[in-house]
Structures are given as structure tokens and as C-alpha cells.
Amino acid sequence: MSRSESLFQAAQAHIPGGVNSPVRAFKGVGGTPIFFKRGEGPFLFDEDDQRYIDYVGSWGPMLLGHAYPPVINAVREALDNGLGFGAPTAIETEMADLVCELVPSMELVRMVSSGTEATMSAIRLARGFTGRDKIVKFEGCYHGHSDSLLVKAGSGALTLGEPNSPGVPAALAEHTITLTYNDIDNVRQAFAEIGDQIACIIVEPVAGNMNCILPKEGFLEGLRDVCDQYGSVLIFDEVMTGFRVALGGAQEYFNIKPDLTTLGKVIGGGLPVGAFGGKREIMEHIAPLGPVYQAGTLSGNPLAMAAGLAMLTALKAEGIHEALSAKAEYLTQGLEAMAARHGIPFTTSCVGGMFGLFFTEQETVSSFAEATACNTERFGKFFHGMLEEGIYLAPSAFEAGFVSNAHTEAELDATLAAADRVFAKLAG
Numbered sequence: 001m002s003r004s005e006s007l008f009q010a011a012q013a014h015i016p017g018g019v020n021s022p023v024r025a026f027k028g029v030g031g032t033p034i035f036f037k038r039g040e041g042p043f044l045f046d047e048d049d050q051r052y053i054d055y056v057g058s059w060g061p062m063l064l065g066h067a068y069p070p071v072i073n074a075v076r077e078a079l080d081n082g083l084g085f086g087a088p089t090a091i092e093t094e095m096a097d098l099v100c101e102l103v104p105s106m107e108l109v110r111m112v113s114s115g116t117e118a119t120m121s122a123i124r125l126a127r128g129f130t131g132r133d134k135i136v137k138f139e140g141c142y143h144g145h146s147d148s149l150l151v152k153a154g155s156g157a158l159t160l161g162e163p164n165s166p167g168v169p170a171a172l173a174e175h176t177i178t179l180t181y182n183d184i185d186n187v188r189q190a191f192a193e194i195g196d197q198i199a200c201i202i203v204e205p206v207a208g209n210m211n212c213i214l215p216k217e218g219f220l221e222g223l224r225d226v227c228d229q230y231g232s233v234l235i236f237d238e239v240m241t242g243f244r245v246a247l248g249g250a251q252e253y254f255n256i257k258p259d260l261t262t263l264g265k266v267i268g269g270g271l272p273v274g275a276f277g278g279k280r281e282i283m284e285h286i287a288p289l290g291p292v293y294q295a296g297t298l299s300g301n302p303l304a305m306a307a308g309l310a311m312l313t314a315l316k317a318e319g320i321h322e323a324l325s326a327k328a329e330y331l332t333q334g335l336e337a338m339a340a341r342h343g344i345p346f347t348t349s350c351v352g353g354m355f356g357l358f359f360t361e362q363e364t365v366s367s368f369a370e371a372t373a374c375n376t377e378r379f380g381k382f383f384h385g386m387l388e389e390g391i392y393l394a395p396s397a398f399e400a401g402f403v404s405n406a407h408t409e410a411e412l413d414a415t416l417a418a419a420d421r422v423f424a425k426l427a428g
């Protein structure tokens, strides 16, 4: 028995399903989750001392690779001063200034400890600001696990086939209107009917929780127009795309200014951090300036701020985003060519360092319905074939993949060579 297998057995004694977040359990692909003990650059090392080329990147934060020295050193330096005070620190202001500089639609920003908290708080703020209860989200988009947002959700909820969770009161869920991603007519129609009751639209500007689906031309612009017309708040959930798709996030890449933005993952450099912010006029409604309550004992924690600040400072200095895009493109184009050579219906998507893999006859996948129609069984076989080759992909057909700046041509070529062998097996 491998160490991962025995550790997984032991974990199940006192941890539900042996994991602290469901998608880690490999339910979407079958088999035993790998237990890791160390990361370095583009690599992860498991408890059996196997090395993997990693395309999960801790689900997004490891944009510069694992154990990136400037981030590790910043945390080490902060460590000796104590782990937290629950009182203001200078580094929080440095962090807020840098976030608002990099994402100019954010005039005020509040730090929290996860993406879930960021989106939950942004929704409450939008409701408090507009005095309206209804919110609009899109099928297959995932915005964390707060009650209002666990309706037709993506990510682990979708992988487990339970996009609507028991435990969410129907009376609350009925205020969440779920529309079709990339269908602006659907949005216009809903607003024509009840636009004056809708507090906000929350959207992943690139959908990364039902695989990786890019917005169609005009979709995000359309959302901006509709929100302007009906006085609703436009929230870009950039927990995944922030600082990744471009330094200023998807809003910079697509040149659209949301009213509020939620951030997570990269902003903590691997430690638990999220943030929400946006227009001053809206943000001034949050406590203690305004009546909409939101708080956190661990918010702005000095270690988390040190990691995040080092991460964002490095990203700003290094200007890595073109390189990141080029790497993801090289990888996805290569995979498409290999699949075609073996006669396997397969396509990909990519933007910035994010990418999607689809086992389908279709050339592009642009909706939840199309994403869920892909061959997930074949994805599972591909995933395990790649895992045996030492390539660690997200263990679900409904998650985006991530390249980091630490992935060099050598790792990308090794991945393509492995894929060539795995596609050959799938075809045979």
C-alpha cells in the first residue's frame, strides 16, 4: 500500500471523507487522493517521494511556483513579530494601496480570509446598498459556499453532482436567479421582468469552475450595460482571474469596470486571504463607515498580508503575464495536436495562465450545458494516465488548470510527451 493510500485511510477516521475540501477526495475521477508533503517551483512531491509536474497550483495561488523564495522569506520575517494582533498594522495599508493601484476600479478594499467570505460580503453589501434582495448568478459559476451562492454552483458542488446543496433554505435560494453564462439575451429578459428588484449580478469574468470557459464577445459588456440601466451592482468575482489573467485581472484584460470586485487565492500568495472592494460610494456602506455589517478576527492577519504583499510586489515587478499566456497556449495547442494525431475528439481553452481541457467533438465550449456534455469518463482515464506519468492535473473535469511562471519549456515538453503516450492508450 502506498503512503497516500494508508494516509487516506487514516484521515477518514476523523475527517469527513478524509479531506477538508470535497474536490480533493478524487470523487470526480475515482481512485485515492495523493498526499503531498512539499512543493518547489513547478513541482509537487508526494509522501512516497514521487515528483509531479503540478497544474493545480494550490487551485490558483502559486502563480510564481511553489515555495517562491520572496514570499517564503517575507512570511519568515513577519513570523518573529507574532502571529496576529487583531488590531491595525501598517502592512494592511501597504496591501490596500497596492491592490487599489493594480485594480483601479477598487477605490476601497476590505481584507477577509477566503474567497467565500469575499463574495458573501460583496453580496450583502450590494443588497444593503440597493435595498433589493434578488441576485443574479450564472449556472456553473462557483462563488464559494455561502447560502445565497450555492445555487446551481460549479466546482466541487458540480463534481459531486449536487449543484444545489441541502441546508440552503428555499426561502433564501428563491432570491438567487440563475441564468445561462454567455447568454446576454437571457439576462436582458430577466431584467426586463424584475430588474428593479435585482441587487447585483455576480459573475466569474472567465468561468473557471465548470472547466475553463471564456466570455463571448459582448457578454461582459452587456452585463455592464444592464446593471447601469437598472441600477444594479456589477460584481466581478476575480478570486481565480485576479492578478492572473492580467496584472489588473480580467477587468483589465477585457477592459470592463465592475462596481465591486472579489479577490482570493493569488492575493494571499498561498495563505488564507480574500478581499472585496470597489466604488467608494458603495464601499462606504460597509461597517464601520456604514450600516452593512462585516468583520473578521483574522482579517488582515500579518503573515497573510506579508505573503500577499510579497506576491503582488513580485508580480508587479516581473511583468510575467505575457509569458504565462504563452506557456498556457503552448501547452494547450500541443495537447490539441497530440489528441488529433490519435483521433481523440478534444479541445482546449486558455487565457492568461488558466486553461481548460474538454473531451468533446465541439470546437469551443461556451456554456454550462456544453461543459457538462463533455466525456467526463474519458477525462478520468486521461487524468489517471497523466498521474501515472507524474503529471498532476485538477482531479475533476469541471475545474480550470493553471500554469505558473516556474513552468519551463522542459516541464511543458515533458507534459506533452506524457500526453502523447496517454492519448495513444485512450485511442487503443
Ligand code: PMP
Residues within 6 Å of the ligand: 059, 114, 115, 116, 117, 119, 142, 143, 144, 145, 155, 204, 208, 209, 237, 238, 239, 240, 264, 265, 274
Ligand atoms: N470564487 C471563485 C471564482 C472561486 O474559484 C472560488 C474557489 N475556487 C471561490 C470564490 C471561493 O474561494 P474559497 O475557496 O477561498 O472560499
